[in-house]
Amino acid sequence: MTNQPTAIHPSLVTASRPARWRALGRNLWRNQAGPLGMIVVALLIFMAVAAPLLAPHDPTDQDLKLRLLPPAWIEAGDWAYPLGTDHLGRDILSRVIFGARVSLLVGFSSVFFAVIIGTILGLLAGYHGGWLDDGISRVIDIQLAIPYFLLAVALIVVLGSSLPILIFVLVLYGWTVYARLVRAQTYSVRGRDYVTAATAVGASTNRLLARHILPNMISIILVIATLELATMIIFEAGLSFLGLGVQPPTPSWGGMLADGRDYIAAGIWWPSMFPGLAITLTALAINLAGDWLRDLWDPRKSQ
């Protein structure tokens, strides 16, 4: 650009020094935060899978002589327990590492099933219309009218708490997002020329939906699913925090928070600090990755 004095790029004329710094900062934030989020998510998945290799201790090993040991960098801390121990003398670092398993397992599987169920019902409702559409839309209306966290609480109280029920409750919450999205999109492309053309050459309904309508929505579904993953993880930890999630002694971030909460009044912060940080970091990384994917795939490149 500088080799062509006749065509000076406008930004070179107007960009003052601070502006260039700002542009750099913007690029870093816009372009680095997303991939960074992706990397953090990948590391978290690795951490969950390789938990037995990474954790210095068995997450359920109790040692009451070592209870409420502070993190290692504080006096009276022990480097054998880098993040300290909880009220039963269990290693907090190991529990945070193993806790990723529950969060990610519940998060990923609930998003997965919610996407499948929501997409199928959304396609059916949007393509066929009529009573099917009415029925599905009304169910969605009703569900959106209930404060879902409360319904989830009630469901778990009634059904009992276990991993499958937890996933079931989250899928029941999550499917409406995709159903609404896919329904609206299907409805809007139903009359497009390429759909009419596919029908004209004799494509079956299933083929039409799977080969011509669905592929157009894959990217947006993936973006929403990514962002929903964070919601699901926060949701699950919230239920665990209330004692309605995965039952002890299985380590879960929400359950650890609930245990640690009792010791806050005494100024013992580490049992609740680290699992909370883990949830926040996970949600933040997933959201950054999701926003990034959206910007990448959104043709308008807005926001």
Place this chain on the structure above:
Amino acid sequence: MAGAAGLTGRLTPVRTGFTGAAKPNCYKLLISVVVLFSYIIRRLFQSIFVLLGVSLIVFMLVQLAGDPVLIMLSGTGATEADLQELRAELGLDDPLPIQYLRYLADVARGDLGKSLRSKQPALSLVLNRLPATAQLATLAMLMAMVVAVPLGILSAVRRNTWVDHAATLLASLGQAIPLYWLGIMLVLFFSVELRWFPPGGSGSWRHLVLPVFTLGLYPMARITRLLRASLLDTLQEDYTRTARSKGLHERAVVTKHALRNAVLPVVTVVGLMFGALLGGAVITETIFAWPGVGSLTIEAIQNRDYPLVLAAVFVLSVVFIAINLFVDLLYVYIDPRIRYR
């Protein structure tokens, strides 16, 4: 709405047929009143329908919760014959649809069953706690808006400046921090360490600060981002360009033209967000021992007091439906298109 649109279409030629100004206006007014009423009535029916759906769900949960006769007579040494007798007496051996209709009749009379523990009507127990939850949720939403609206506008108008980046960072964090952790950390710093605010309970404004902030941070972050995105969209619209090109001051362009339109989707989401807020209140109230419906629900869960849990779910759902009905009716005022559709 379709009928109303047809009405408009048929009357349009009549309007153009008049040269005077008074009569067409009269028709226009009539049409807009009809459209308005059909909208309101349709919306009311929709709410009633949704309410029926909620009652059906709660009824199914009651069924899933197990045989109430067993719960009532557990530990009394009742025989199978006694159980049968009580079932017949309570109508529990009727077909489910009949039971559901009876349940609906009970609900309509304000009878949501009795608490298993205190033996008091579940509805009045919940309603006693409702004002505290309403106070908490309203203040949290208010705080969220007071911060988010200026912040959202500022970051859209000063797009890609440090204000925008700071707001984006804040919003990203606000959406990622789970409120149960936020609440605990606030107690740690502001109650245990600094001793500025009490860690829980109620009674003074100082008790409100931490729970309101805990509950309000997420909607604050969401509204900031939403308003920013929405305003960025409307700032690119033709009408905004028109307003600019006719020489309006930038402030007037933003507030009178772009913002008024940008606010519409935000209002809808604020209504829907109340649902999350009422759910979040359950956790917030538990952390701060706030005497609302949420902490009542958790107590009821710990006591396995199913009727009380379900009554709380039902009441909060009704509150949520009412809020969304209110928001949709509010649209009549803030979105003139509904009046003139």
